[in-house]
Amino acid sequence: MHPTDSARLRFRTWRAEDLPLAIALWTDGDVMRHMGGARSVAQAEERFRDECANQQKYGFQYWPIFSLETGEHAGCAGLRPFHGSLGELEIGVHIARPFWSGRYGEEAARAVMAHAWAHTSTSSLVAGHGPDNANSQALIERLGFVYTHHEPWGPHQRMHPYYRLDRPL
Numbered sequence: 001m002h003p004t005d006s007a008r009l010r011f012r013t014w015r016a017e018d019l020p021l022a023i024a025l026w027t028d029g030d031v032m033r034h035m036g037g038a039r040s041v042a043q044a045e046e047r048f049r050d051e052c053a054n055q056q057k058y059g060f061q062y063w064p065i066f067s068l069e070t071g072e073h074a075g076c077a078g079l080r081p082f083h084g085s086l087g088e089l090e091i092g093v094h095i096a097r098p099f100w101s102g103r104y105g106e107e108a109a110r111a112v113m114a115h116a117w118a119h120t121s122t123s124s125l126v127a128g129h130g131p132d133n134a135n136s137q138a139l140i141e142r143l144g145f146v147y148t149h150h151e152p153w154g155p156h157q158r159m160h161p162y163y164r165l166d167r168p169l
């Protein structure tokens, strides 16, 4: 199961043959600048395996997204357990460089949110961003998330702000 198509994006689950797409995305230092920097190929492969395992275990992952118009890989967007628990789910968006500046991140996030409310029982969604990622902060606030706290994140344990959005009534 995965989010349904949005206006410009197709969602599906990762397939084994997508590994080169995942590696290209997560080894890109610009895409990953605010998320601990470019991953090595080995780290990207590990992340890919984790995402495939999440789909098996939980029925969600950071799903790959593709341009409906051209079929080009546009990044990924999806859900994962927050702090290893299904009590709250974390939402995340990684948009490939050719798709920056077109509000694809917002479009993908809205599709993931609709999927989360319809197909999971989570009572709220959590989102965080790197301390200097003003574009991500703007997106999270546009989506209606409310700041809750800072906590250490990633290999360098930098303090990242976190936000929450409750399930609509």
Ligand SMILES: CC(C)(COP(=O)(O)OP(=O)(O)OC[C@H]1O[C@@H](n2cnc3c(N)ncnc32)[C@H](O)[C@@H]1OP(=O)(O)O)[C@@H](O)C(=O)NCCC(=O)NCCS
Pocket: 030, 031, 032, 033, 034, 035, 093, 094, 095, 096, 099, 100, 101, 102, 103, 104, 105, 106, 107, 128, 129, 130, 133, 135, 136, 138, 139
């Ligand atoms: C940050 C992001 C989610 C924003 O998506 P969005 O709200 O739909 O906005 P857009 O893609 O239209 O981008 C907004 C601006 O951010 C810029 N931008 C996006 N990612 C950037 C990055 N890693 N470094 C520098 N600039 C970036 C875009 O060029 C654009 O600038 P502009 O408004 O001057 O044209 C999306 O661009 C993205 O996924 N970026 C890379 C990965 C990332 O940082 N994810 C968030 C993790 S918390």
